Amino acid sequence: MHIVEANGARIPAIGFGTMTxxxxxxxxxxxxxxxxxxxxxxxxxxxxxxxxxxxxxxxxGVKREEVFLTTKVWHNRLAAGxxxxxxxxxxxxxxxxxxxxxxxxxxxxxxxxxxxxxxLAKVKRAGLTKHIxxxxxxxxxxxxxxxxxxxxxxxxxIEVHPFIDRSKVLAACRRHGISVTAYCxxxxxKVPGNPVIERIAKAHGxxxxxxxxxxxxxQGVIPIPRTAKAARLQENLAVFDFxxxxxxxxxxxxxxxxxxxVVNPPHAPKWDD
Ligand SMILES: NC(=O)c1ccc[n+]([C@@H]2O[C@H](COP(=O)([O-])OP(=O)(O)OC[C@H]3O[C@@H](n4cnc5c(N)ncnc54)[C@H](OP(=O)(O)O)[C@@H]3O)[C@@H](O)[C@H]2O)c1
Numbered sequence: 001m002h003i004v005e006a007n008g009a010r011i012p013a014i015g016f017g018t019m020t021x022x023x024x025x026x027x028x029x030x031x032x033x034x035x036x037x038x039x040x041x042x043x044x045x046x047x048x049x050x051x052x053x054x055x056x057x058x059x060x061g062v063k064r065e066e067v068f069l070t071t072k073v074w075h076n077r078l079a080a081g082x083x084x085x086x087x088x089x090x091x092x093x094x095x096x097x098x099x100x101x102x103x104x105x106x107x108x109x110x111x112x113x114x115x116x117x118x119x120l121a122k123v124k125r126a127g128l129t130k131h132i133x134x135x136x137x138x139x140x141x142x143x144x145x146x147x148x149x150x151x152x153x154x155x156x157x158i159e160v161h162p163f164i165d166r167s168k169v170l171a172a173c174r175r176h177g178i179s180v181t182a183y184c185x186x187x188x189x190k191v192p193g194n195p196v197i198e199r200i201a202k203a204h205g206x207x208x209x210x211x212x213x214x215x216x217x218x219q220g221v222i223p224i225p226r227t228a229k230a231a232r233l234q235e236n237l238a239v240f241d242f243x244x245x246x247x248x249x250x251x252x253x254x255x256x257x258x259x260x261x262v263v264n265p266p267h268a269p270k271w272d273d
Contacts, residue, residue: 001039002240004222006179007152009101009131012068013217014237015040017183017226022049025228030056034067036233042157042181042224044072044105045090054094064096070157070181072105072135075267079111083119087128102129103157106136106267113141114148121151133157135183138272139172146176157181160221162197162212162252163190163260168272170221184262185223186212196251204242207235214239215252 002013016033018026018041026049030041034057043053050071057067071094077086087102102123104116120132134145135157145153156173160166160182173180191197191212201211209225209232216223217239225236244252 001037002217004179004220006154007131007177009154009179010068011101011155011179011181011222012038012040013222014038014213014239015042015068015070015181015222015224016233017224018043018049018053019047019226021226021228022047022052026052027056027059029228029230029233031060032230033233034060034062036230037237038233039066040068040070040222040224042070042183043094044074044103045077045086046072046074046105050090050093051095054096058095068100069094069096070101070103071099072103072157075104075106075108078104078108078116078119080115080119083116084123087123091128098127099129101131101133101154103133103135103155104137106265107134107141107269108267109269113144117145117149117151121149124151133178135181136268137169138269139169140272141269142169142172142176142178146178153178155179155181155222157183157224159184159261159263160216160223161185161187161191161260161262162194162215162255163187163257163262165253165256170219180221182216182221182223185216185225187260188262190262194255196255200244200248200252204244206239206242210235210239211244211252214242214244215249218244218249
């Protein structure tokens with residue numbers, strides 16, 4: 001598995017997203033992803049499937065230390081004290097003493113970021129997570145977080161795919177050695193059928209989904225595609241045996257449009273990039 005290094009963390013270059021995968025499907029798909037070769041799993045307190053992800057990890061037989069596991073704290077649990085309780089609850093559901101990466105799931109302007117980052121640093125020092133990071137942070141929030149954090153931030157997990165331009169936030173993260181993890185890397189299924197991506201895919205003998213994932217990994221971005229179909233697990237991993245030309249990379253980059261965003265909940269901060 002290829003690795004992305006960021007502020008002391010070694011993160012497998014592609015991960016398995018588990019949102020919506022619950023109950024037996026959650027357990028089975030987690031175990032199947034590990035059998036297929038994934039070594040990076042993404043869950044969250046809010047997904048309601050930490051129990052299933054933990055069980056799938058144990059069912060797979062893959063050693064705990066071989067798997068990079070991320071979970072997240074929801075935006076209503078970010079106050080000091082509450083964050084620590086949220087992490088204890090997550091670990092209890094996962095039946096694990098530690099995760100590899102703990103993220104702020106969404107920023108919350110009503111809770112001082114300094115307090116949240118202090119609580120994250122505290123749980124890291126207590127050994128409950130190896131690394132800390134953020135998700136859905138804008139350029140301004142990344143700059144503020146870097147200024148306030150006592151422990152290094154290793155990733156900003158944000159929406160990245162060919163239909164939105166994230167160049168400014170990508171540049172801000174790179175400036176600080178923070179990796180970018182891409183959620184919705186295949187735009188929740190909107191990538192297949194795009195004529196430009198389909199044409200490039202055909203030229204490489206690959207699927208449209210694989211081209212979108214390759215476009216990300218070739219920029220050093222870490223995609224975490226989700227699938228509930230076992231056959232697609234291998235497909236989404238097989239993106240390291242071909243390369244897109246500079247012209248193909250730019251052509252895909254030009255597909256970005258102002259309304260290309262897939263996830264935009266009411267608690268999302270206003271993008272400044
Ligand atoms: N931090 C955050 O705020 C945040 C927000 C959203 C998501 N996430 C994380 O990011 C992960 C991925 O994002 P996502 O699940 O929203 O979107 P996604 O991975 O872009 O899209 C998943 C959808 O694409 C389909 N799909 C998967 N592989 C495919 C392929 N090769 N070709 C065609 N279609 C394919 C899947 O259908 P099938 O199941 O039928 O294959 C599923 O409907 C989540 O699971 C979650 O872990 C984080």
